[in-house]
Amino acid sequence: MADGKVPKDCARCHSTAGFHDFLGVDGSEPNEVDGPVDQRNGIACVACHNLTLLEIEEVTFPSGMSVEVFTPDARCMVCHQGRESANSINQLLEDAGVDDDVLSDRLDYIDGHYVTAATRFGSESGGGYEYSGKEYEGFYFHDEDSSLCIDCHSLHTEKVEVPSCDSCHLKVKEPKNYRSVRKTKADWDGDGNVKEGIGREIAALKNRLFKAILLYAKSVAGSPMVYDRETFPYFFNDTDGNGKANDSEVNTDNRYQHWTPRLVRSVYNLQYVNMDPGAYVHNPFYAAQLLHDSLADLAGKVSVDMSGMERP
Structure with missing residues (x-):
């Protein structure tokens, strides 16, 4: 952010003026931001409390x-939908024009950027990279009492309110209990435990995919990779080979650049699920499908034990 200005690409969701510009509240053409905007007023109440938002029927x-969308969710979904999609990946791979396991300097990491609303709508949003020949979950309907964003989240803090859960999920007494909820008997992660919460199934799948990605990066792409969740672009060269993201490695100049199409796809899906911490609630089936299929894709080139794993 330079000179107190929010860049054009960020202004829509990180400033009141940019959000109003995108909506057309200021009289400008809707669905685009004209340029950088002043950040001095931050996100004010009028950003979301305006008549234009009440008239939105499609996102x-x-x-x-x-x-x-004929509900107040529209005001959330305009921003909480990410910035990329499977289309971005497909275009990148088409432009590179190389086979699945061939390195190309035309390939790079693409970041979905906080995809909560997109996760909830699953394949209806086109957010995750969906593999050819596979079927994917669409909109995930939780229940009639938890169908809106604000049925579960505080309107202004986004914090999940426990009372919104414990009327049905009797064991949920505090936030740490959310991951213990389960609605399927299928063993997604193949560990033989069908009583653990679905959040733990998703976490195990993410961990397996992450390990498979690191193995592929080292043995197929030919360059070890490390990950730092807090620092963009998150994936860096493991220059000392210790498997950990050290301070000297976590910087833009050391970003990972040894990409193949197969690696781009799997990393995108891993981060797609990572960037929605509540994916196991918003749409656990879609999240698990993306992770499972990415693992299966990597299993064609590196050792991945998928025995016992059931795809939703």
């Missing part, structure tokens, strides 16, 4: 796919 995702 368009980065994929170009749109969904009808």
Whole structure:
């Protein structure tokens, strides 16, 4: 952010003026931001409390796919939808024009950027990278009492309110209990435990995919990788080979640049799920499908034990 200005690409969701510009509240053409905006007022109440937002009946995702929304969720979904989609990945791979396991300097990491609303709508949003020949979950309907964002989240802090859960999930007494909830008997992670919470199934799948990605990066792409969740672009060269992201490695100049199409796809899906900490609630089936299929894709080139794993 330079000179107190929010860049054009960020202004839509990180400033009141940018959000109003995107909505057309200021009289400008809607669905685009004209340029950098002043950040001095931050996100003010009027950002979301305005008549224009009340009239929105459709929200368009980065994929170009749109969904009808006749609820207050529209004001959340305009921003909490990410910035990339499977289309971004497909275009990148098409431009590179190389086989699945061939390195190309035309490939790079693409970041979905906080995809909560997109996760909830699953394949109807086109957010995750969906593998050819596979079927994917669409909108995930939780229940009639938890169908809106604000049915579970505080309107202004986004914090999940426990009372919204414990009327049905009797064991949920505090936030740490959320991950213990389960609605399927399928063993997604193949560990033989079908009583653990679905959040733990998702976490185990993410961990397996992450390990497979590191193995692929080292043995197929030919360059070890490390990950730092707090620092963009998150994936860096493991220059000392110790498997840990050290301070000297976590910087833009050392970003990972040894990409193949197969690695781009799997990393995108891993981060897609990572960037929605509540994916196991918003749409656990879609999240698990993306992780499972990415693992299966990598299993074609590196050793991945998928025995006992059931795809949703």
